[in-house]
Amino acid sequence: MTYAKDKTAAFEELQRLGMAYSYPPVRLHTTNTDDTNRIAEFDVIGLAFAPIVSMMAYPVFEESISQDLRSNDVARVRLGYASVVFWGHYGDGNRAKFAARRAGRTAGFDGNTLQHEMTEIARLVDAGAYGQGLVRAFGLPEIGSTSFASKLITFLAPHASGVLDLQIYEGLARTALSDRRSPFEDWLAEEFAPWAWTGWGTRSSKGRTAAGFDRWCAKLTEVARDLNAAKFDGPFGDWRAADVERAIYRALRNSRTRKQPNGDGIRPDE
Structure with missing residues (x-):
């Protein structure tokens, strides 16, 4: 057999x-400027994001990031997007500082452009055009290939992508x-x-x-x-x-x- x-x-x-x-459900959350764990690169654009290990079950965790990525609020889109980058680089925790640096690099990307692109990518994903959404994401910061673009698509549609x-x-x-x-x-x-x-x-x-x-x-x-x-x-x-x-x-x-x-x-x- x-x-x-x-x-x-x-x-x-x-x-x-x-x-x-058992990959950890880690992401960024909004904090204040006194938080010593915040990612300093976001200070320049008036935002305070810091890493957190979520206690949510994975479907709830994924939905929290999906809602950020789909938001009409530019700051929330930034938060969700940087969280995907952080999650993707985190590993078993020994790469947390590296993951934070990579997430911090997204702060230099224009927020309105990021929101527009995420709206278009989400539209493609919701229409079942996962591959088109994937390649559109290639132009976003810290993406560049299937590996990280597919992470972004999966947070938007875990029921139908991976x-x-x-x-x-x-x-x-x-x-x-x-x-x-x-x-x-x-x-x-x-x-x-x-x-x-x-x-x-x-x-x-x-x-x-x-x-x-x-x-x-x-x-x-x-x-x-x-x-x-x-x-x-x-x-x-x-x-x-x-x-x-x-x-x-x-x-x-x-x-x-x-x-x-x-x-x-x-x-x-x-």
């Missing part, structure tokens, strides 16, 4: 991995090329690895990248739908595309032969 022929076995493993995902970062991209490539795979890795190689590379790209490959990311999102959504139909409990109730992606990330991280630092939160690409 193989996972490719028996979805039940693959879904059992996805469920276990999804429940084990991160496609370098760790997943390279992990699926390793899985496809390996001649010593576990049964679950056989399932990943069959279901995801043959085409996942098409969703990875930069500003120079927008058309191909948009189509590839749409396919990535569609596959994640398909698997989430099948898990729900098969009555497998998700990490937070019904499975969403983002939950499937995180289970895959966990599987690929576990399969890496290179020793990782302690902690379960290792996600950054740099």
